Amino acid sequence: MDALILLGSLLVLLMVGFPVAFAVGLSAFIGAWWIDLPLEAVVIQVTNGINKFSLLTIPFFILAGAIMAEGGIARRLVNFAYIFVGFIRGGLSLVNIVASTFFGAISGSSVADTASIGSVMIPQMEEKGYPRDFAAAVTASGSVQAVLTPPSHNSVIYSLATGGMVTISSLFVAGIFPGLLLGACLMVMCLGFARKRGYPKGERIPFRQALKIFFDAFWGLFTVVIIMGGILSGIFTASESAAIACIWAFFVTMFVYRDFKWSQLHILLFRTIKTVTIVMVLIAFAAGFGAVMTFMQLPTLITEAFTSLSDNKYVILMCINILLLVVGTLMDMAPLILILTPVLLPVATALGVDPVHFGMIMLTNLGIGLITPPVGTVLFVASAVSKQKIEQVVGAMLPFYGMLFLVLLLITYVPAISLWLPRLMGVM
Secondary structure, three states: OHHHHHHHHHHHHHHOOOOHHHHHHHHHHHHHHHOOOOHHHHHHHHHHHOOOHHHHHHHHHHHHHHHHHHOOHHHHHHHHHHHHHOOOOOHHHHHHHHHHHHHHHHHOOHHHHHHHHHHHHHHHHHHOOOOHHHHHHHHHHHOOHHHHOOOOHHHHHHHHHOOOOOOHHHHHHHOHHHHHHHHHHHHHHHHHHHHHHOOOOOOOOOHHHHHHHHHHHHHHHHHHHHHHHHHHHOOOOHHHHHHHHHHHHHHHHHHHHOOOOHHHHHHHHHHHHHHHHHHHHHHHHHHHHHHHHHHOOHHHHHHHHHHHHOOOHHHHHHHHHHHHHHHHOOOOHHHHHHHHHHHHHHHHHHOOOOHHHHHHHHHHHHHHHOOOOOOOHHHHHHHHHHOOOHHHHHHHHHHHHHHHHHHHHHHHHOOHHHHHHHHHHOOO
């Protein structure tokens, strides 16, 4: 009955149109009232939820990504990606995915990735004879890489949701190979489509011009070196790396590329503050919600429920995947990580699944949810950028869903994909 009151009130509040953050917070207070938990205790948990130094990572990475997204980096990364794969048959679809790989490693956001790369690539692909809905599908599915690869905002949120059990640096390193695997699988699919449908080849870029493109893109790409090099070398913490990346992004955008006007800077800062505020309010209320769940012993009850389904680890992991895929289509990614991690992580650890590995499983599942109706945020952005109806984009996405599910199964059942690099680098 306790669980029904807590989760039922959350569902009702979401259905009547409450913002997710406030629905989570209010349902936490309703649940506390139901079990006679002093409301002051929930308020303490809410304030403790955002009283963490590591949370500085989020606003700095969001600001750095926003600055680079507005500063012309997307166009330069597309040109840089063209050097490597643009001359292959169907090369523009490959350029789209490779550019998403680079941009995701700077922005850490699938939404920013789709908006920035899509605005450059979708018109180019249509001009060369690619269907616009196919171009939108390639852009949206390629952007899922940003959920996994550093500096993924959602990796930071998962680290916080584990209560510090998993470090941000271990998640960043763990996400590199799964993200690259996802991109490689999508590229293989695009090559198959190119052969079957006769998509055009591009021209090889002369060496001198390629060198010029490289040096033009280098300034933006060096952001990745700052983020990962600083963390892996031990010179910076994740938060310090984010702050330095933010300063570097500002320097490159305003003094090197100079595609962004000083007069628009305050608008960008206001938009970033608005985004950060929403995230922080959500994190705070989710901490209170998690505390109430703990008092109700919901994580223990759910662990017992899952383990009673089967004694087979792989069957239970498949059930968790199905659950995450379903709920991922109904709610945005950040609140689901904050709500479900305290519930499902004990189930995973009881099965012997490493918390870092489970983080990759959860991020992949919910990343697919970002491009799946009815609430897929990235799907709507791809639709808006491509000026295509949602139905058309979803129709073109169907084979991409199949490939993404295959990648999900590989990440779920082959732990080494996620864990070999963190163990090799000594961050676990």
